[in-house]
Amino acid sequence: MKTKHLRLMQRAYVILFFCFMYLPIAYMIVFSFNQSKGYSLFTGFTLKWYTSLFHNSSILSALRVSLEVALISAVIATVLGTAASLGIASMGRKSRLVVTNITYIPVVNPEIITGISLMLLFVAYQRFAEGVSWLPDTIMGFPTLLIAHIAFNVPYVIFNVTPKLKQLDIKLYEAALDLGCDPKQAFFKVILPEISPAIMSAFLICLTYSIDDFMISYFNCGTVETLPIAIYSMTRKKVSPEIYALSTIMFVVILTIILVSNAMESREYRQDQRALRGEDVK
Numbered sequence: 034m035k036t037k038h039l040r041l042m043q044r045a046y047v048i049l050f051f052c053f054m055y056l057p058i059a060y061m062i063v064f065s066f067n068q069s070k071g072y073s074l075f076t077g078f079t080l081k082w083y084t085s086l087f088h089n090s091s092i093l094s095a096l097r098v099s100l101e102v103a104l105i106s107a108v109i110a111t112v113l114g115t116a117a118s119l120g121i122a123s124m125g126r127k128s129r130l131v132v133t134n135i136t137y138i139p140v141v142n143p144e145i146i147t148g149i150s151l152m153l154l155f156v157a158y159q160r161f162a163e164g165v166s167w168l169p170d171t172i173m174g175f176p177t178l179l180i181a182h183i184a185f186n187v188p189y190v191i192f193n194v195t196p197k198l199k200q201l202d203i204k205l206y207e208a209a210l211d212l213g214c215d216p217k218q219a220f221f222k223v224i225l226p227e228i229s230p231a232i233m234s235a236f237l238i239c240l241t242y243s244i245d246d247f248m249i250s251y252f253n254c255g256t257v258e259t260l261p262i263a264i265y266s267m268t269r270k271k272v273s274p275e276i277y278a279l280s281t282i283m284f285v286v287i288l289t290i291i292l293v294s295n296a297m298e299s300r301e302y303r304q305d306q307r308a309l310r311g312e313d314v315k
Contacts, residue, residue, distance in 0.1 A: 058284060065277035082274040083282075089275055095263035096279065102175070102259065103243035106182035111236045113183070114190020115228075121191070122198040133195070139188045148252035151181045155253065173255035181253040182246065186239040193238065197231035230298055237294065241287060 068077035086092065121132050139147060155177045162169060201224065209219035247261035254262060264276055 061277050062281045062284070065274060065281045067274065070271075070274055082278040086275045086278045089273075092260075092263060092275060092279060095258050095260045098175070098178075098257055099244050099260040102178055102182055103240050106179055106186055106243050107236050107239035110183045110186035110239050111190050111232060114187045114235060115194050115232055117187065118191050118194040118198055121195060136188050136191050139185060140192070144185075144246075144248040145252075147185060148181070148249040151177075151184065151249065152252040155180075171255075173253075174257045175255075177253045177255060178250060178257055178259070181249050182243045185246070185249055186243060189238050189242065190232075190235040193235035194228055194231045197228045201227050230301075233294060237290065244283070 063075065065082060066078050066080065067075050068079040068081075117136075121129055121136075124132065155173060159171055159173070162171075205223050205227075206219050209223045210216070214222060245261065246259075247265065250259045251262055251265075258266075260279075264272070267273060267276065
């Protein structure tokens with residue numbers, strides 16, 4: 034009897050948890066098709082907010098900036114973070130522990146502190162550049178926004194790739210060297226394929242965090258406006274249903290990317306398991 038009650042409580046907890054997490058998203062998706070601008074009563078189905086979205090220049094401009102910053106910063110942060118992970122993995126135990134703890138600081142640090150500290154750094158650069166003729170007088174805008182996003186994304190790459198490197202059997206790399214590969218060939222043929230799922234996962238995390246970021250972007254964007262900042266500006270008056278439509282599209286796109294990525298990883302895992310059992314892999 035107790036076991037039955039425990040199972041019911043577990044199921045109820047899971048249902049409540051998923052309702053808490055996903056009901057707001059479902060509510061937003063439903064009201065992106067609402068005929069009226071209100072969000073307290075559904076008056077009828079329409080696609081006009083999706084149509085008007087693609088004619089709203091301010092929202093599209095902010096979206097373009099967010100996507101450009103997210104893609105560029107995610108690529109650069111993934112490369113830098115992967116290189117840093119390889120360097121950390123080659124360190125001694127004590128040095129690796131110290132560097133890992135230092136790397137963890139930006140993750141636990143409040144975003145407002147990171148945003149203000151980066152802003153002060155860029156302001157200090159501007160003051161220094163005033164006396165140097167060959168340096169640009171100001172970089173506030175897209176360059177500072179990009180640098181800030183790279184700075185807070187790199188630690189997430191390190192913490193995704195480093196555990197995968199710890200699981201890697203170093204004997205595979207040594208065997209590749211013994212079989213005639215130079216270190217560069219051994220890296221691209223042995224190590225990189227093994228850690229590629231972690232690298233892809235880190236890239237997706239960077240992409241999502243960068244598109245979502247508000248606090249750090251707010252202090253370092255200059256005159257450039259990202260999508261979260263544009264939405265924040267609209268909330269001072271009233272959020273347009275076009276934002277619901279845009280958020281729904283972004284949610285579906287990101288969900289599709291995650292599902293495709295997981296499906297590819299599952300397929301590779303099944304192929305590896307079949308290969309280990311000596312079955313034909315098609």
